[in-house]
Each structure stands twice: as C-alpha cells, then as structure tokens.
Amino acid sequence: MQDPPVTLTCRNVWKVFGDGARRVLDAHDGHPPAEALREAGLIGAVQDASLEVRRGEIFVIMGLSGSGKSTLVRCLSRLIEPTGGQVLFDGQDLLRASRREMIEIRRHKMGMVFQHFALLPHLSVLENVAFPLRVQGVPPGAREERARESITLVGLRGREHYFPRELSGGQQQRVGIARSLVVEPEVWFLDEPFSALDPLIRREMQDEFLRLQTMLHKTIVFITHDVEEAIRLADHIAIMKDGEIIQIATPERLVLEPATEYVAEFTRHIPRGKVVTLASAMTPGPAPGAVAGALSARARVAEVADQVEAAGQPFAVVDDDETVVGHIDGRTVVDILIGRPVRGGEGPR
Structure with missing residues (x-):
C-alpha cells in the first residue's frame, strides 16, 4: 500500500538562543559543532532537526523536559522563529512566508492545543469554541453552527452555555480541542495536552483523541514526555535529547530496535505485547x-x-x-x- 503524501517537512532546523546565533550558523555552513556553540556562549535548543509528517498520521515528538520538543513544534508553526533550516507545509516554505501570511495560515490551516487550556473565563463553552471563527470574521449564524458541531464531536453537547469554571479539567480540555478543531485545520499541533490531567481522566482523553482521529484522519504533531502515551497514540515517534532528534521510528521498531542506549532506556519498561x-x-x-x-x-x-x-x-x-x-x-x-x-x-x- 502506497504511503500517504508528506504534509509537513522539517529540514535541518536550528533554534539557537544568544547574540550572534545566525552568524555562527553561517560560519559553519548551517551545521555548527557543539564546541562552536559553547565557545560563542550560545544555547542550541533545537539542533539540526529533520523529520517528515505524512497526511493523516499521528507523529509524536517525545523527550524529557528541556529536550527541545516544545521549542521544535513552535518552530514548525513559527510561533518561535527558527535560526536556520527549512519548514515546508504542503510544499510552501514557511520560513519565507510573511508575518501576515503566517497569521492567515495559523488561522485557517493549523489547530493548536496546549497543556494549559487558555479558555476565556468570561465566555461560555459555545463562545470559547466559536472564538477562532469570530477572529476569522465568520458570520454569527455560521460560526455558531460550526461551534455546535465541534462541541458535539468532543462529547459536550448540552454544555454549550456552561462557563469554564463549571467544568472539570477533562471537560475544559475537550473545549480546547473543540476550539482547535472548529477551524477544520489541515495540521493539528498538540503540546502535552493531557499532562495536567489526573491519570484516569488522561486515559479517557487518550481514548477520546483516538476516537476523533478515527473519524477525522487529521495530520497531527503530538508532544509528550510520557513514553506509554507516545506508544499508544503514535504512528511514528521522534525521540529528542539535548535539542537533537536521536531516532525516528514506529513504536514497534523503537522498542525492538532502539538506536542508542538512551532510546533503549526510554522504552525498557514497555510491555512488548x-x-x-x-x-x-x-x-x-x-x-x-x-x-x-x-x-x-x-x-x-x-x-x-x-x-x-x-x-x-x-x-x-x-x-x-x-x-x-x-x-x-x-x-x-x-x-x-x-x-x-x-x-x-x-x-x-
């Protein structure tokens, strides 16, 4: 069976913090060694990262705190400006897009869900979910209809007029998911969306997430530090350490054929069955x-x-x-x- 086309490509992406970062990258033809960064007093939060995300797959980026995974996903959407490299979205080089073009791409083609729900406390569930469409200028009737569809999709029908303070943590996260889906994004970024939830609610949200993916077939980049969550959800996993991607593989290959001792240690306690x-x-x-x-x-x-x-x-x-x-x-x-x-x-x- 032929693989789906690649939707999102990341080639040799760097995010280096500190004065003169771009100059050091240019001096080493875009591939500065670790010693050069240290000598210049620079921090390589993302270092020479490359990956491909295919249409309709769940691509998980996994690593410990400080590994660079959240910085990388923000580089992919240009919420953080990469220092170097290339990010292609459906063939378009996002690093060459203007600020206005990126705003429109995020509004219409990208959905984002983060660990902190960031719901607007003075707006109802319906108003929170409809908010991105309001920003787009969608007429009130149309945006309410689409918001109601999204609310139903995540299992919150009947709670349209509740306020965030009246919802549980899991329900608030569902509102965040509904809000990101209402724009019908082509690619969906989720940065540790369930890590603030209790274990039982987290498992329920993973089930809900897989149910939605079965229905919607979204292209998803999912960030987590939880190896069991990654194994359960992913089509492919990229493991990061100190800003570098150590290995990219299916969950099965990652467990059976770890590329390094670091990867082996990460997956050691996963039941192979x-x-x-x-x-x-x-x-x-x-x-x-x-x-x-x-x-x-x-x-x-x-x-x-x-x-x-x-x-x-x-x-x-x-x-x-x-x-x-x-x-x-x-x-x-x-x-x-x-x-x-x-x-x-x-x-x-």
Missing part, C-alpha cells in the same frame, strides 16, 4: 493445518493473546486485503509476552 504487531510475530506463510480464524497483521499481540492462547489452533494472519500472509500460535504469543526474541520483519502499519 502492547507494541509488537502480528506482522512481526507471525510465521510467514499459511499454517500447515487447520486454523481457528483470521487476525489482522496490524493487531498488537496483547490485544489477541487470550483469543490465540485459548483456541488450541493457530490463527491465520491477513493483510489489509484479507490475503493470508502468515500464521501465529499460542506458543509464539507466550514467547512475546515473556520477552523471548520475535521472528519476522516489520509489517504494515
């Missing part, structure tokens, strides 16, 4: 005898473990076209769950 797909765990080719049924190659081992172990027979593994590509049995599932090596290669995502 929650990450490994049947495409990686299966034995290629049809089963030699009868099978108990068919399972998707995209399914995670943990999702089907009970079913496979209880069957007493192997299951066929099928691709998106329902073609048999392999088979899996209970013994293999147990091997994955207890940490023995997996067979096969990376399958479809």
Whole structure:
C-alpha cells in the first residue's frame, strides 16, 4: 500500500538562543559543532532537526523536559522563529512566508492545543469554541453552527452555555480541542495536552483523541514526555535529547530496535505485547493445518493473546486485503509476552 503524501517537512532546523546565533550558523555552513556553540556562549535548543509528517498520521515528538520538543513544534508553526533550516507545509516554505501570511495560515490551516487550556473565563463553552471563527470574521449564524458541531464531536453537547469554571479539567480540555478543531485545520499541533490531567481522566482523553482521529484522519504533531502515551497514540515517534532528534521510528521498531542506549532506556519498561504487531510475530506463510480464524497483521499481540492462547489452533494472519500472509500460535504469543526474541520483519502499519 502506497504511503500517504508528506504534509509537513522539517529540514535541518536550528533554534539557537544568544547574540550572534545566525552568524555562527553561517560560519559553519548551517551545521555548527557543539564546541562552536559553547565557545560563542550560545544555547542550541533545537539542533539540526529533520523529520517528515505524512497526511493523516499521528507523529509524536517525545523527550524529557528541556529536550527541545516544545521549542521544535513552535518552530514548525513559527510561533518561535527558527535560526536556520527549512519548514515546508504542503510544499510552501514557511520560513519565507510573511508575518501576515503566517497569521492567515495559523488561522485557517493549523489547530493548536496546549497543556494549559487558555479558555476565556468570561465566555461560555459555545463562545470559547466559536472564538477562532469570530477572529476569522465568520458570520454569527455560521460560526455558531460550526461551534455546535465541534462541541458535539468532543462529547459536550448540552454544555454549550456552561462557563469554564463549571467544568472539570477533562471537560475544559475537550473545549480546547473543540476550539482547535472548529477551524477544520489541515495540521493539528498538540503540546502535552493531557499532562495536567489526573491519570484516569488522561486515559479517557487518550481514548477520546483516538476516537476523533478515527473519524477525522487529521495530520497531527503530538508532544509528550510520557513514553506509554507516545506508544499508544503514535504512528511514528521522534525521540529528542539535548535539542537533537536521536531516532525516528514506529513504536514497534523503537522498542525492538532502539538506536542508542538512551532510546533503549526510554522504552525498557514497555510491555512488548502492547507494541509488537502480528506482522512481526507471525510465521510467514499459511499454517500447515487447520486454523481457528483470521487476525489482522496490524493487531498488537496483547490485544489477541487470550483469543490465540485459548483456541488450541493457530490463527491465520491477513493483510489489509484479507490475503493470508502468515500464521501465529499460542506458543509464539507466550514467547512475546515473556520477552523471548520475535521472528519476522516489520509489517504494515
């Protein structure tokens, strides 16, 4: 199956703080070594970052506090001006766009949700959600209709006339999500949107987020420091450390093939059954005898473990076209769950 087109490209992006940052970058042809930055008294918050985000995918940027992930996502939307590099959005170089052009792009093509909900306390839920359309100059009737649709989408129908102080933390975050969706953005930036929530509410919001993505198929850049959240939500993950991108991979490849000890430590405690797909765990080719049924190659081992172990027979593994590509049995599932090596290669995502 052909990969979707790339919507957002980041090439060799730098954000360097301090006097003369641009001069130091130019002096080293856009790739200054760490020593040059230190000698000039500069701080490289983002260093030579490159990534591609494909249409309709959830691309997670993950790292500890101070790793540069939030600075990078603000560079992608030019809320912070990059010191160097290139950011392409649907082929347009955003670093060459004028200030007015960037305002229009953010208003009409980008949605943003941050850790702090930033709801306007004197406005109702309906008015908060409709606010971006008001800024765009959308007529009152049309903006109210679209705001109501967005409120329904996030499960807050009936609370249109509540004020933020009358809502729980999870409900306030839903308002923030509805407000960012009301402009029907082409790309959606979320910077640790659930980190201020209690664990149970956070899990509920992750479920809600995945439900919305199933319906809307947005192109999403999602920032988090929580590896379990990243593994659960992402199509691809970029891990950052000290301003640099250390590895970009699917959650499965990140766990099975960490590029560095730092990445391995990040993912060490993730249960492999929650990450490994049947495409990686299966034995290629049809089963030699009868099978108990068919399972998707995209399914995670943990999702089907009970079913496979209880069957007493192997299951066929099928691709998106329902073609048999392999088979899996209970013994293999147990091997994955207890940490023995997996067979096969990376399958479809």
